[in-house]
Amino acid sequence: MSKSIPVTDGTNVIYTIELKKDFGDLCKELIRLKISPDQKLCIVTDSNVAPLYAKEVQDQLSAVFSNVFLHIFPAGEASKNTDTVGALYQFLIENHFDRRDILLALGGGVVGDLTGFTAATYLRGIDFIQIPTTLLSQVDSSIGGKTGIDFMQYKNMVGAFYQPKLVYMNLSVLHSLPGKQIVSGMGEIIKHGLIKDASYFEWLIAHEKEIWALDPEILEEMIYISCNIKRDVVERDPKEQGERALLNFGHTIGHAIEKLSDFSLYHGECVGLGIVAASYLSMQLGHISKEDFEKIQNALSLFELPTQMDGFNAEKVLSATKSDKKMVGNQVKFILLKEIGNAYIYRELTDEQILDGIRYVCRS
Numbered sequence: 337m338s339k340s341i342p343v344t345d346g347t348n349v350i351y352t353i354e355l356k357k358d359f360g361d362l363c364k365e366l367i368r369l370k371i372s373p374d375q376k377l378c379i380v381t382d383s384n385v386a387p388l389y390a391k392e393v394q395d396q397l398s399a400v401f402s403n404v405f406l407h408i409f410p411a412g413e414a415s416k417n418t419d420t421v422g423a424l425y426q427f428l429i430e431n432h433f434d435r436r437d438i439l440l441a442l443g444g445g446v447v448g449d450l451t452g453f454t455a456a457t458y459l460r461g462i463d464f465i466q467i468p469t470t471l472l473s474q475v476d477s478s479i480g481g482k483t484g485i486d487f488m489q490y491k492n493m494v495g496a497f498y499q500p501k502l503v504y505m506n507l508s509v510l511h512s513l514p515g516k517q518i519v520s521g522m523g524e525i526i527k528h529g530l531i532k533d534a535s536y537f538e539w540l541i542a543h544e545k546e547i548w549a550l551d552p553e554i555l556e557e558m559i560y561i562s563c564n565i566k567r568d569v570v571e572r573d574p575k576e577q578g579e580r581a582l583l584n585f586g587h588t589i590g591h592a593i594e595k596l597s598d599f600s601l602y603h604g605e606c607v608g609l610g611i612v613a614a615s616y617l618s619m620q621l622g623h624i625s626k627e628d629f630e631k632i633q634n635a636l637s638l639f640e641l642p643t644q645m646d647g648f649n650a651e652k653v654l655s656a657t658k659s660d661k662k663m664v665g666n667q668v669k670f671i672l673l674k675e676i677g678n679a680y681i682y683r684e685l686t687d688e689q690i691l692d693g694i695r696y697v698c699r700s
């Protein structure tokens with residue numbers, strides 16, 4: 337099993353997404369990128385991933401590259417902040433990393449977003465490579481060059497568009513993921529079907545059992561399709577001037593819930609709740625039928641994503657939604673569905689309408 341997806345800037349390939357069954361081709365890929373044995377490499381990872389995979393990756397790399405460093409920070413969204421970036425800058429400075437040297441993000445979306453942001457800003461930009469190890473990061477966060485950190489608990493408030501030189505994914509690492517993280521990844525995957533590809537959405541429902549069983553062929557096909565959906569969008573609109581905003585379906589309210597949960601709910605779970613609210617509003621506006629709305633909720637439930645949540649005050653969720661960075665003037669930029677597989681940007685929702693959507697999912 338091996339698949340390669342090129343990502344272009346419209347003309348030239350800027351990096352490839354490699355789907356592999358192990359870490360065995362990593363050095364070969366770095367050599368293909370003309371990274372030389374004397375360039376320093378720093379594997380950046382978190383405290384959960386390090387004991388599982390850091391040694392294997394470090395050993396592979398050390399066979400070819402003479403200076404391979406390892407930097408580990410505490411796992412979790414709470415680490416996606418300026419302190420962790422500062423500690424990484426310090427590590428790079430103390431180990432004399434210069435402009436030719438390279439960071440490798442080995443982990444989930446937190447590691448990828450944070451390492452990418454550090455790479456974008458250290459010495460005004462050094463190269464970095466994504467080695468995503470969660471389902472969510474393989475299908476979504478490692479692709480497209482959105483890097484960043486949270487600030488004052490606001491999601492991804494500080495960041496940069498900065499593209500990796502390579503995305504190398506070893507699909508076998510998904511077997512060590514806790515079930516909840518598979519669930520979280522499914523939030524973004526269902527999003528892909530809902531915004532771009534109705535037949536993919538149906539395929540996900542039809543393959544529920546194989547997905548839960550982590551059937552290697554079905555997993556590979558699913559990751560391949562999702563990567564292609566995301567690749568197509570980010571190629572056409574790398575800096576979110578238009579179409580890329582569709583990838584934010586479920587995030588407008590989802591990010592607000594994530595923040596208000598103090599990050600106790602996972603990103604994909606919050607996206608799932610946001611998808612229900614946005615789909616509810618799409619139904620209220622007469623775009624999707626009640627049957628489709630129920631089908632969306634059932635699909636989320638099939639993959640154990642919550643569709644309603646107790647303990648959230650709807651007004652507070654609205655206020656957090658309006659302080660997210662997706663405001664244009666006083667209007668929230670909302671992503672809604674015209675139909676399953678076809679999303680659009682809508683800026684005309686009133687606070688009352690948004691509250692209606694929030695109240696459907698959030699029960700205080």
Ligand SMILES: NC(=O)c1ccc[n+]([C@@H]2O[C@H](COP(=O)([O-])OP(=O)(O)OC[C@H]3O[C@@H](n4cnc5c(N)ncnc54)[C@H](O)[C@@H]3O)[C@@H](O)[C@H]2O)c1
Binds near residue numbers: 385513
């Ligand atoms: N840049 C983007 O385009 C983009 C897209 C989607 C999400 N995100 C961001 O990504 C983050 C969520 O990513 P995530 O869900 O990967 O979270 P995460 O990085 O926190 O990983 C989830 C958990 O799984 C653990 N883990 C990682 N790989 C493992 C493995 N193979 N085996 C066992 N445990 C493993 C991690 O240590 C962590 O505890 C959020 O911060 C979100 O905002 C960014």
Ligand SMILES: O=C(O)C(=O)C[C@@H](O)[C@H](O)[C@H](O)COP(=O)(O)O
Binds near residue numbers: 482491
């Ligand atoms: O790549 C994108 O664009 C996305 O919106 C993908 C989202 O899944 C992701 O969570 C992203 O980080 C959200 O971006 P933000 O700009 O709303 O913070």
Ligand SMILES: [Zn+2]
Binds near residue numbers: 524587607
């Ligand atoms: Zn997301």
